[in-house]
Amino acid sequence: MTQTPETPEMPEARPSGRRRKWRRNKFQLMVLTYVTPFIVAVVVGGLGYFLLRSPQEKVGPLSSGEVSSKVPNPELAAATSASVSSFLLGATAKPKATTKEPAVEAAMTLTPLEVAKMEMAALSKASGPLYDVRSINTAIQFETLPLETAIVSEAGSILTEYLQTKDYRERLAFVYDPEKSEPLMKQYYEKLAERDPECGQILGAGYITTGSSKVLYLILECATRPDSGMRANFHFSKTGKPMLDWESWAAWCEMSWADLKKERPQRSVVMRAVASESSYYNYEFSEGWRWLAVKLRSADGLQNVTGYVSRDSVAGIAMASLIGVALSHNLPPETPLPQLRGIGAKSLVTVRLAYPPNAQSDHCVKISELLADRWLLFPGEEK
Numbered sequence: 001m002t003q004t005p006e007t008p009e010m011p012e013a014r015p016s017g018r019r020r021k022w023r024r025n026k027f028q029l030m031v032l033t034y035v036t037p038f039i040v041a042v043v044v045g046g047l048g049y050f051l052l053r054s055p056q057e058k059v060g061p062l063s064s065g066e067v068s069s070k071v072p073n074p075e076l077a078a079a080t081s082a083s084v085s086s087f088l089l090g091a092t093a094k095p096k097a098t099t100k101e102p103a104v105e106a107a108m109t110l111t112p113l114e115v116a117k118m119e120m121a122a123l124s125k126a127s128g129p130l131y132d133v134r135s136i137n138t139a140i141q142f143e144t145l146p147l148e149t150a151i152v153s154e155a156g157s158i159l160t161e162y163l164q165t166k167d168y169r170e171r172l173a174f175v176y177d178p179e180k181s182e183p184l185m186k187q188y189y190e191k192l193a194e195r196d197p198e199c200g201q202i203l204g205a206g207y208i209t210t211g212s213s214k215v216l217y218l219i220l221e222c223a224t225r226p227d228s229g230m231r232a233n234f235h236f237s238k239t240g241k242p243m244l245d246w247e248s249w250a251a252w253c254e255m256s257w258a259d260l261k262k263e264r265p266q267r268s269v270v271m272r273a274v275a276s277e278s279s280y281y282n283y284e285f286s287e288g289w290r291w292l293a294v295k296l297r298s299a300d301g302l303q304n305v306t307g308y309v310s311r312d313s314v315a316g317i318a319m320a321s322l323i324g325v326a327l328s329h330n331l332p333p334e335t336p337l338p339q340l341r342g343i344g345a346k347s348l349v350t351v352r353l354a355y356p357p358n359a360q361s362d363h364c365v366k367i368s369e370l371l372a373d374r375w376l377l378f379p380g381e382e383k
Contacts, residue, residue, distance in 0.1 A: 139210060139211075140208060140209070140210050141208075141209045141210070142206055142207070142208055142209075143206050143207040143209070144204070144205070144206040145205045145206050145207065145216075146205075147202060147204075147205060149205070151216060151242070152202065152205040152216075152218070154242060155205075155216055155218055155232070155234050155242040156202050156218065158174055158234075158241075158242055158244070159174075159199075159218070159232055159244065161174060162174040162175075162244060163196060163199075167189070168182075168185040168186060168188075168189045168190070171185065171246075172185070174243065174244050175243060175244050175246045176234070176235040176237075176243035176244060176245050176246070177235075181246045181247070184246070184247065184252055185246060188250060188252060192256055194250070196249075196250070197222050197224050197225055197230055197249070197250075197299075198222060198223045198224045199220040199221060199222045199230055199232075200220060200221030200222070200223075201220070201221055202218050202219070202220055203219045203220060203221060204218070204219035205217065205218050205219070208233070208376070210378055211378075213235075213378050213379065214236065215233050215234065215235055215245070215376065215378075216233070216234040216236070216242055217231050217232065217233050217234070217376075218231065218232045218234075219231055220232060224300055225299060225300070225301075226300070226301040231248070231375075231376075232244060232245075232249055233245040233248050233249070233376045245376055247272075247375070247377070248272075248374070248375040248376040248377070251272040251298075251299035251375055252272065253269075253270065253271045253272055254269045254270040254271065255269050255271070257271075257298045257302075257303035257305075258303070260305070260353070260365075261303075261305065261362040261363070262362070264355040264359045264362055264365075265354065265355060266354055266355055266356070266357060267354060268352035268353065268354045268368045268369060269352060269353050269354065270350065270351075270352055270371070271296070271350075271351055271352075271353050272299065272348070272349070272350050272375045273296035273297055273298065273299075273348075273349055273351065274296070274297045274298075274299070274301075274346050274347070274348060274349075275294050275295065275296055275297075275307075275319065275322060275323055275346065275347050275348075275349045275351075276294070276295045276297070276323055276344070276345070276346045276347075277293075277294070277295065277323045277324060277325055277344070278293035278294055278295040278306050279293065280293055280295075280306050281293055282361065282364060283359075283360040283361050283364050284356045284359070284360060284364060285306075285308040285364050285366075289311070290310065290311060291308040291309065291310065291311065292308065292309050292310070292311045292316050292319060292320055292325065292327070293306055293307075293308055294306065294307045294308070294309065294319055294323060294367065295307075296349075296351070296353075305353075305362075305363050305364070305365050306363055306364055306365070307351065307353060307365055307366070307367040308364065308365070308366055308367060309366070309367040309370070311327060312329070314331065314335065314337075315367065315369065315370045317329050317331065317337060318337050318338055318370055318373075319349070319367065319370055321337060321338045321339065321340045321341065322338055322341060322345065322347040322349065322373050323341070323345055323346075323347060324340070324341045324342050324343045324344055324345035326340055338373050347373055348373065348374050348375050349370065349371075349372070349373055349374075350370075350371040350372045350374065350375055350377060351367050351368075351369060351370055351371060352367070352368045352369035352371065353365045353366065353367060353368065354366050354368045
């Protein structure tokens with residue numbers, strides 16, 4: 001019997017070194033393709049979170065010198081970068097109105113002559129009956145005068161003589177109602193060490209007439225009145241001589257702005273200011289649906305507070321019109337109100353201010369009365 005020789009068993013073939021290297025490279029490529037983007041996304045997201053996270057608000061004394069409040073005040077942080085204004089509306093069952101952000105003022109550079117033309121254009125418009133707290137229709141008419149008019153030259157000369165005097169006692173000779181003005185001027189120049197506005201040439205002139213009162217006004221160049229053209233108002237003596245209305249000239253206030261914020265009086269105090277729209281609602285006045293916030297700036301532009309007036313009051317609706325905020329109302333058509341001005345408007349106002357009891361901040365004050373939409377008060381308006 002013939003036996004078939006056994007075929008020797010072949011050893012199992014092993015992958016070559018080149019194939020093993022290829023498989024390893026393929027695995028590494030898969031890791032790089034699917035894992036690396038995930039790691040990069042995690043790192044970038046974490047880094048962005050820490051870089052973009054807003055800093056925590058500080059808590060400190062309740063004064064405008066060192067700003068601290070429940071809500072950041074954009075008007076006390078003019079030197080810092082602009083931020084979105086926030087509102088702290090009090091808990092209430094009443095619907096809360098959304099208060100629009102104030103218009104951003106475009107950067108403008110105006111010459112004194114352009115400012116004067118704007119002032120004259122505004123004054124030449126028929127204003128109709130203006131708001132008066134006693135609900136009296138005070139019709140105001142304006143009449144422009146050429147600068148070459150004799151009365152304009154006379155008033156300019158009187159103002160020049162006034163500014164050349166040594167002290168307030170000598171100035172009294174050029175001032176309307178010196179008996180009333182003397183104690184105010186003594187306080188202004190001696191106690192507060194204030195100075196007269198720095199004025200240049202006359203840019204415009206005219207008459208303001210209401211009832212039996214007729215006032216001559218001059219619009220002047222002024223380096224120390226940043227928010228509006230400087231106006232010098234003159235009443236007339238019995239002999240027809242122009243006499244300077246000192247209170248509107250100096251933007252006299254019953255208290256200095258520093259004392260107002262320091263003492264926080266609860267009694268009403270007469271203040272002259274430049275009014276504009278504000279978006280700051282806080283402390284006792286956090287309810288934006290109830291209050292209208294108004295930025296009140298001193299004549300020299302160095303001090304400011306936020307005043308609040310009820311939105312559904314006659315004074316509140318009148319103030320809203322002066323600063324370019326349209327408020328709906330159901331007042332009778334015959335109610336004396338100023339014309340609605342443009343968005344972002346600034347207006348000269350004379351107001352009475354009073355702090356609430358135990359005021360939480362020196363910056364938030366109630367507007368208890370709107371006396372006039374100007375610094376000039378006609379006889380009887382301040383009473």
